[in-house]
Amino acid sequence: MKTWFHSWRAAIRIARRDAWRSKGRSALVLAMIALPILGVSGLDLTYRSSELSPAERVEREIGAADARFKDADVTGVPILQDPTGERHTTVKDYENEPWPSGPTDVTRTFPAGSTVLTDTTGSAKLTTAHGLLMTEVRELKASDPVARGIMTLLDGRFPEKGDEVMATAHFLESSGLSVGSTLSARNFERPYRIVGSYELPNTLDLDQVNALPGAFLAPYAKAVEKAGVPAPDTSVSYLVRAAGGFTWNSVQKINTKGVSVFSRAVVLDPPAKSEIPLFQKDGWGDYESSSGPTPPNSPPSSPSSAWPCWRSACSPDPPSRSAPAARAASWAWSGPTAVPAATSGRSC
Numbered sequence: 638m639k640t641w642f643h644s645w646r647a648a649i650r651i652a653r654r655d656a657w658r659s660k661g662r663s664a665l666v667l668a669m670i671a672l673p674i675l676g677v678s679g680l681d682l683t684y685r686s687s688e689l690s691p692a693e694r695v696e697r698e699i700g701a702a703d704a705r706f707k708d709a710d711v712t713g714v715p716i717l718q719d720p721t722g723e724r725h726t727t728v729k730d731y732e733n734e735p736w737p738s739g740p741t742d743v744t745r746t747f748p749a750g751s752t753v754l755t756d757t758t759g760s761a762k763l764t765t766a767h768g769l770l771m772t773e774v775r776e777l778k779a780s781d782p783v784a785r786g787i788m789t790l791l792d793g794r795f796p797e798k799g800d801e802v803m804a805t806a807h808f809l810e811s812s813g814l815s816v817g818s819t820l821s822a823r824n825f826e827r828p829y830r831i832v833g834s835y836e837l838p839n840t841l842d843l844d845q846v847n848a849l850p851g852a853f854l855a856p857y858a859k860a861v862e863k864a865g866v867p868a869p870d871t872s873v874s875y876l877v878r879a880a881g882g883f884t885w886n887s888v889q890k891i892n893t894k895g896v897s898v899f900s901r902a903v904v905l906d907p908p909a910k911s912e913i914p915l916f917q918k919d920g921w922g923d924y925e926s927s928s929g930p931t932p933p934n935s936p937p938s939s940p941s942s943a944w945p946c947w948r949s950a951c952s953p954d955p956p957s958r959s960a961p962a963a964r965a966a967s968w969a970w971s972g973p974t975a976v977p978a979a980t981s982g983r984s985c
Contacts, residue, residue, distance in 0.1 A: 766813030793833030
């Protein structure tokens with residue numbers, strides 16, 4: 638009695654003999670099947686490798702801290718924010734009133750017993766082997782366990798003294814300097830020794846130097862102002878570690894003081910859209926699918942936003958913002974749509 642096995646056995650024998658007789662054609666058929674599969678698999682692997690998990694994103698943003706606190710620059714009036722703190726606006730609408738612009742005391746919002754690191758960013762024209770190079774300067778005690786994961790040390794060590802800095806690998810390549818070299822800034826002749834090199838996983842092409850808090854930006858600002866040059870803007874945020882972390886409810890409580898929060902617990906376990914008051918306001922989109930429009934009378938609030946020009950019928954002057962000048966992009970804000978400043982002009 639013949640079974641299905643006997644009929645397939647004959648077909649397999651015929652196919653094997655045919656493949657063996659025409660080796661070139663068989664190899665071509667295999668290649669036509671395998672190469673597209675390998676290509677698609679490679680593209681999928683590359684894409685997945687480039688996508689950060691929420692935990693990886695949190696580590697690169699705040700290291701081992703529980704949250705990053707940042708002044709919303711709205712004079713301390715209550716705000717609403719998205720789960721990452723990248724977008725926020727005031728609770729009150731200022732349709733026919735001046736937009737509240739000014740700092741608040743962020744330190745008042747720190748829980749008792751918390752550990753806090755100050756993270757300040759500015760810019761300076763540094764002297765290099767090839768001339769002056771506009772460079773981002775970041776003052777953060779990178780050796781502190783709370784900051785672990787933000788900067789990846791490649792060579793040397795972290796700064797330990799006020800006259801020591803470390804620099805990104807891209808800065809060293811661009812400047813012609815190396816670990817052990819000294820650098821200074823235009824109108825600021827104090828020398829700083831480069832004791833290490835590092836990289837920022839999110840921005841490998843950034844020219845940045847790192848110093849201890851208070852070691853560079855404040856004395857540099859005094860020196861350039863003395864020389865008759867405006868001091869560069871600085872952006873200050875705080876890495877905070879506290880027992881129990883910061884839940885969505887605690888983030889919203891801190892928002893009432895005019896402070897935005899990037900919380901580890903909230904980013905890893907975000908609330909439902911229905912629990913986010915910001916998304917109940919007209920003009921704000923779903924953070925999971927779109928950045929959403931920004932109402933014309935409230936400024937964009939991404940931590941990396943730049944403010945070279947602000948155009949609004951209700952606020953012709955730029956709100957008090959302090960985004961790093963080295964990261965500044967040439968954008969003007971006109972209503973809910975951002976357009977290049979070069980094509981938009983600067984008058985309302």
